[in-house]
Amino acid sequence: MSTDVTKKAPTTEAAHHMPGRESADRKQVTQGRWASVLLAPSLILLGIVIIYPVVNAIIMSFQKDSGLDPATGFFVEGGPAGFENYTHWLLQQCNGVPCPPGTLGAQFWDSFGVTFFFTAVTVALETVLGFWMAVIMARSFRGRSAIRAAVLVPWAIPTAVTAKLWFFIFAFQGIANQLFNTQILWTGSEWPAKWAIIIADVWKTTPFMALLILAGLQLIPDEVYEAAKVDGASAWQRFTLITLPLVKPALMVAILFRVLDALRMFDLPYIMTQGANGTSTLSILVVQQIRQGFNTAAALSTITFLVIFIVAFIFVRFLGANAVAAASTGGKKK
Amino acid sequence: MTTATATRTHVAEVPTRRKAFDWGQVRTYIQAAIILVWCLLPAYWMIVTAFREVAYTYDPTFWFTHVSLENFRTVFDESLGNRFGQALLNSLIVAGITTLIALVVGVFAAYALARLNFRFKFLVLGFILGASMFPGVALVTPLFQLFTNIGWIGTYQALIIPNISFVLPLTVYTLTSFFREMPWELEESARIDGCTQGQAFRKIILPLAAPATFTTAILAFISAWNEFLIASQLSNDQTKTVTVAIASFAGSEPMQEPYTAVMAAGTLVTIPLVLLVLIFQRKIVAGLTAGAVK
Structure with missing residues (x-):
């Protein structure tokens, strides 16, 4: 921590009241008080915009939806539902019977699977490609800054525009089919639709990954490589024994960010396929359910939130992707 | 440190030129x-x-x-139902106000996180980081019902409030790592040299913090401008943002996807962002990677 304790005191009002008798302890208390004043607006605001909706969603998820049941056509009253909304999704039960195929309730595990499929494939591809881009960008050559600027272009384009752009590229008469002389219904059939979405996502987010990894690479001192070279390490050995382990903390944080982002993927599949052909992610399923019943949707959004929370927990706890530690101890390590 | 790395040469060997x-x-x-x-x-x-x-x-x-x-x-042709001019205005208003709120509120939190020692700092950072990774759908469902009940669907606040949920954490996180890099010792030096507290803030701290705050503002604005999920669910025809407008475009030929018009709209939305990003390239990369890698 670069924080220098001795000199915030003058900026705090409290410190003016007790000049001259600042023990370290008191300073800590003063700073703590000051910090809570400064943090309060942000935390209260986040509390309103995040915690209130989440608590609300949890309460809603234990209520029955009133209205016509889309599956049975009977009118159902509201009222407490117990875990019914959760079993609706997890066990695919609609009013005690298995949800008929085609209803949203029957799609939960498919959506769950496809969400994780997208996450695994896109993040794996983005990590490999991002690493490659970062290694190239770290080299010194003329025009390097042009490359670094170019990778920001896909990142800056709004995802909705990216989705439309690749939807056009993958149109039946579009440039992809013309270029490769194929006649694939890209966004209209199951596997091509998945790959179209994956390619669009990889195009859009690999630059972010590459920049994070590049920042990690730049923390490795040149002398380490020079020493390894002197010791006769091959390029591959230098990569696996120096680059990889040293860049690992940055890499893990980048992967964590991307995984959590991919798990809530919505824009690309929603615009490119509307979730058809087995591309409906959990987020899309929630949005489709909102129009059919808030409370059932609230249960699903709570499940989605929990799934993402658990994945984040596993990452931080077992894989050492500690973004918080990186942020709170960060700075001035070099 | 972010600035330091940007100027360093690294990793790869500077090739000894003039070889064969x-x-x-x-x-x-x-x-x-x-x-x-x-x-x-x-x-x-x-x-x-x-x-x-x-x-x-x-x-x-x-x-x-x-x-x-x-x-x-075609993009601006209202007879086709494309209120793209309105959508641009909506996006500017929503992203602009969101950014402003996030900055004004976040700058204090970032200062505390970067400069003060206090208990639960780890927890606060964790909460803010977790908030930025929060799935939008978990907000949209309850807010959709709430805003429907109180008649807020079709208002700007219905879009700005949920946007704060991810723009504010991003702002705090980025500003915190920027503030941590700043040479705060200069403030004290200025005071020793006879500056008043106000002068030290105005002449030393403000000029130092301004670029960081500006970069953060760009990042916050871009993320709010690019938002789609919340806007697609909580807006109506009057408050539709550009991303939603582009996703639901009408062309001059009915029953035919208006690809060229959509690409035109996409170009219009993207060009200012890309220019912004290219002009402030170095700073933006620093801001993007700040905090994540230390």
Whole structure:
């Protein structure tokens, strides 16, 4: 921590009241008080915009939806539902019977699977490609800054525009089919639709990954490589024994960010396929359910939130992707 | 530190030039060219299509042919139901106000996190970081019901409030890592040299913090401008933002996807962002990677 304790005191009002008798302890208390004043607006605001909706969603998820049941056509009253909304999704039960195929309730595990499929494939591809881009960008050559600027272009384009752009590229008469002389219904059939979405996502987010990894690479001192070279390490050995382990903390944080982002993927599949052909992610399923019943949707959004929370927990706890530690101890390590 | 790394040369060996022929360097250039093409070609194709006549939508010619501005007229054609001008205004208002609120509120939190020692700092950072990774759908469901009940669907606050949930954490996180890098010792030096507290703040701290705050503002604005999920669910025709407008576009030919017009709209939305990003490239990269890698 670069924080220098001795000199915030003058900026705090409290410190003016007790000049001259600042023990370290008191300073800590003063700073703590000051910090809570400064943090309060942000935390209260986040509390309103995040915690209130989440608590609300949890309460809603234990209520029955009133209205016509889309599956049975009977009118159902509201009222407490117990875990019914959760079993609706997890066990695919609609009013005690298995949800008929085609209803949203029957799609939960498919959506769950496809969400994780997208996450695994896109993040794996983005990590490999991002690493490659970062290694190239770290080299010194003329025009390097042009490359670094170019990778920001896909990142800056709004995802909705990216989705439309690749939807056009993958149109039946579009440039992809013309270029490769194929006649694939890209966004209209199951596997091509998945790959179209994956390619669009990889195009859009690999630059972010590459920049994070590049920042990690730049923390490795040149002398380490020079020493390894002197010791006769091959390029591959230098990569696996120096680059990889040293860049690992940055890499893990980048992967964590991307995984959590991919798990809530919505824009690309929603615009490119509307979730058809087995591309409906959990987020899309929630949005489709909102129009059919808030409370059932609230249960699903709570499940989605929990799934993402658990994945984040596993990452931080077992894989050492500690973004918080990186942020709170960060700075001035070099 | 972020600034320090940006100026350092690193990792790769600076090649000893003037040797016979440097194959390593050639390989680097080839790979760099592949990255360049992969990143820019789809964006280039969007712009080419945006300027192409509708009849030549699927023309695979690589360069600008059948150039026309009709797509840009279609984009703003209200008779087709494309209220794109309104959508641009909506996006500006929503993203602008969101950014402003996030900055004004976040700057204090970032100062505390970067400069003060207090208990639960780890927890607060964890909460803020977790908030930025929060799935939007978990907000949309309860807010959709709430805003429907109180008649807020179709108002700006219905979009701004949920946007704060991810823009504010991003702002706090980025500003915190920027503030941590700042040479705060200068403040004290200025005071020793006879500056008052106010002068020290105005002449030393403000000029130092301004670029960081500005960069953060750009990042916050871009993330709010690009938001789609919340806007697609909580807006109506009057408050539709550009991303939603682009996703639901009407062309002059019914029953036909208006690709060229959509690409024109996409180009309009993207060009200012890309220019902004290219102009402030170094700072933005620093901001993007700040905190994540230390």
